[in-house]
Amino acid sequence: MEMRHYLTGAGKKEWHLSTIQGIIRNEKYVGDLVQQKTYTIDFLSHKRIKNKGNKTKYESKGVIPAIIDRETFDLAQSIIEKRRKGVLDNNEETNSRYLTRYPLSGKLICFKCGETLKRRYWNYTKPCQRTIMLCNGFIQGKKKCNSKGVVLDVIEEAIRDAIRKFVDLVSVHHSGIKHNDNSECMSLLDEVTAIKGNLEKLIERQLNARSDFKRNALDKKYEEYSEILENKSVLLNKLQNKQKDISLERDRIDTLIDFLDSDSKELTDEVIDAFLTRIIIIDNQHMAIIVAKDKSVTGEQIASNRKDIAQMNGVLDGDVEIRIGIKVYKMSYKVVVI
Numbered sequence: 001m002e003m004r005h006y007l008t009g010a011g012k013k014e015w016h017l018s019t020i021q022g023i024i025r026n027e028k029y030v031g032d033l034v035q036q037k038t039y040t041i042d043f044l045s046h047k048r049i050k051n052k053g054n055k056t057k058y059e060s061k062g063v064i065p066a067i068i069d070r071e072t073f074d075l076a077q078s079i080i081e082k083r084r085k086g087v088l089d090n091n092e093e094t095n096s097r098y099l100t101r102y103p104l105s106g107k108l109i110c111f112k113c114g115e116t117l118k119r120r121y122w123n124y125t126k127p128c129q130r131t132i133m134l135c136n137g138f139i140q141g142k143k144k145c146n147s148k149g150v151v152l153d154v155i156e157e158a159i160r161d162a163i164r165k166f167v168d169l170v171s172v173h174h175s176g177i178k179h180n181d182n183s184e185c186m187s188l189l190d191e192v193t194a195i196k197g198n199l200e201k202l203i204e205r206q207l208n209a210r211s212d213f214k215r216n217a218l219d220k221k222y223e224e225y226s227e228i229l230e231n232k233s234v235l236l237n238k239l240q241n242k243q244k245d246i247s248l249e250r251d252r253i254d255t256l257i258d259f260l261d262s263d264s265k266e267l268t269d270e271v272i273d274a275f276l277t278r279i280i281i282i283d284n285q286h287m288a289i290i291v292a293k294d295k296s297v298t299g300e301q302i303a304s305n306r307k308d309i310a311q312m313n314g315v316l317d318g319d320v321e322i323r324i325g326i327k328v329y330k331m332s333y334k335v336v337v338i
């Protein structure tokens, strides 16, 4: 609403969530009139409070011209109610359609302008309805970006195909990932613990030493051990970090394998996060799935380097197509590891 420069009922430019909620919940739009929604508690200050059932509300259905049909209105109310309770339908299609935050939210980058793509519905409630991902730059004005919209289903199909191929690739080249060998780490940890024990003993002996000569000798030994300890600790730290990376990588692959084994093949937040960092939508038939090995890489960095990144060779690629109604949508993708 803000992007389209619509003003609120109060004439303000800023749209708060509560304003929108007020509109969705307002029964006047279906032609109902509810009187006594608020009532005056203080006749001097004219302070009004919400009627939460302590006074009779007068409801008259369909008394004023409706600008929205009752079915849509009721559906909206039930979605609000479900979200409030934190329960959603078991029907996955209904869920993914109505959740405000979508697993790919903010993850699709427009190749042309670098903005993210947003969801838009076409032919909503009709059988040929589909969800289109549109560049935010395009939404703001065609002068800013003239990218075409992309059907969400074909993007999702490409991701599913890519996960299938990616897991195959990873299990061929990194079969070692499954067998996490941490014996080296454990023996190093034992060594470090032993050296620490020796140092403790040295301190004890130092405190009880009777001659300067003895003390000096112990000092030297202490320094020697300290140095060994430091070196070993650095090594241990490196190994532990490597182990952590391996186990994270293993968890990641496990999540993807579970996804491939699932009946629903639903692209949840977890699956998306396990697989990719961003997707560069090159045009409505080409996309580059970006997997950043370094988790500190930000979406902004990918967006500003999108042209170079999209040029990089992929570790794998593929083509998918889906049919919606009579129309066939195609998508070629590649997976780029950065």
Ligand SMILES: [Zn+2]
Binding pocket: 110, 111, 112, 113, 114, 115, 135, 136, 137, 138, 145, 146, 147
């Ligand atoms: Zn764009």
